Amino acid sequence: HTGQWTTNPISSAQFVTDCDWYELTAPARGSYAFRFGPGSDNAGTLGEPGVDGVLNMDVNTLWPHKQQLMIGMPPETHPVHKQVSYTIRGDGKTLADGQSGMWILGQADINVSVDGIKTLELQTQCGGRPTLFWANGVIVTRDGKEIPMSQLPLTFNNTRKPAESGKDYQGGPIKIQGIAYPKAIPAQPENHKQPSIVHVDLSAIQAVQFKCVLGSDYPMGDETQRRKTVAQRQVGKEARFLTVIEPFESQRVVVRAQAITPDKLRVELTDGRVQQIEIHNLQGDGHNITATITETRDGKQLRSETTEKK
Structure with missing residues (x-):
């Protein structure tokens, strides 16, 4: 994948x-x-x-x-594109900030030092449909362990939360640039005129590094269709x-299709007919390409057609 x-x-x-x-x-x-x-x-x-x-x-x-x-x-053409600004603060000090246009693509990869930080603050500002998440967030500790952000004490301010944890805002899987993040943290502002702020309590661990992906979920909701x-x-x-x-409404008619060579194929149909299709002169300047279809049943030829050269 x-x-x-x-x-x-x-x-x-x-x-x-x-x-x-x-x-x-x-x-x-x-x-x-x-x-x-x-x-x-x-x-x-x-x-x-x-x-x-x-x-x-x-x-x-x-x-x-x-x-x-x-x-x-x-x-x-789902109208989920948005301009996102974000700021990462540690104990009130700005560690990283930036802006990104987010739609299907446009994620921001965060990797900042949090050595000695007790409280991490993740701030986002955007409007539009709710699709924004902090994904794959981990805190690296001094002994090299990686603790998922979702396992740490979190508090939210003006953050819109999905109805079900681990799902997007319409109940579907959370995917950012085609990668699933079932433990993503919501980042969409409830009131788009004010920022969403997520506080992460690091006081109980010896944190040294914070890594995360900020991105927009796509597609929204059920993906079945x-x-x-x-x-x-x-x-x-x-x-x-x-x-x-083969397009069909209820019953397929192709039992089996198989290539004999790169220019010849055989198609078996449900009524016993067998069609052999051969393409001629595919290599070259394209002016002499023709195709022949021969149809048989029980070994007897029923018909044969060849396209005209132009």
Whole structure:
């Protein structure tokens, strides 16, 4: 699992988060469902409403035989972006401060010395929808132990708390840049005109260092119906991919799909038909590419079609 598809700052793939990676042997099938109408949650997709019901989608990845497959969360148009300012104080002295635009990305990584500090003060100022959390906060002690901030005495001032500890403000998992933080501490101001302040009591431990992530939860709430991006990766000087995608409402008709070569695949259907699809001249300038489909049943040819050259 990785928090992002890539950390390349000039690639749009950086905005695909919460990525699960799989090593597979083809053929592999992933099954997905798109819901429309009552009970659906398509907020943020900008998609046109479809006929009420469920559209199922099978994605059969056939080539290469050895596959690296990624399933991640693409960005949607949920208005959760915000400008955040923060200050870390120890016994009244400013240890760190900064500002960051936070949406899907934009977390602030905190790492400050708290040697001799008895009270730590974490202050945030922002508006917008409630998504802000202190995550993965730990206090490093003089003997090298790391104590989670959630296990220390905490007091809150003007801090909006989720209904359930360990959940975001809409009851879903807390994720910052695609990483789950089930023990995150709320940081969203209750009144956005005033800062949220979290006091951490360090008096009972010999603290020397404080490390934490300040970030915005995304997506908010239940993730069950959020869209997913599916990607294959191949490393080398040349990459060839074959994928069969089958949309259907209730019953799939593809029993099995398999790549014979990088240019030829075989698809078995539920009614006994077998389709063999072959792509010609895929390498080159692209002017002579053609495809042939031959359909058989019980070894007898039913039909054959070839695309015209242009």
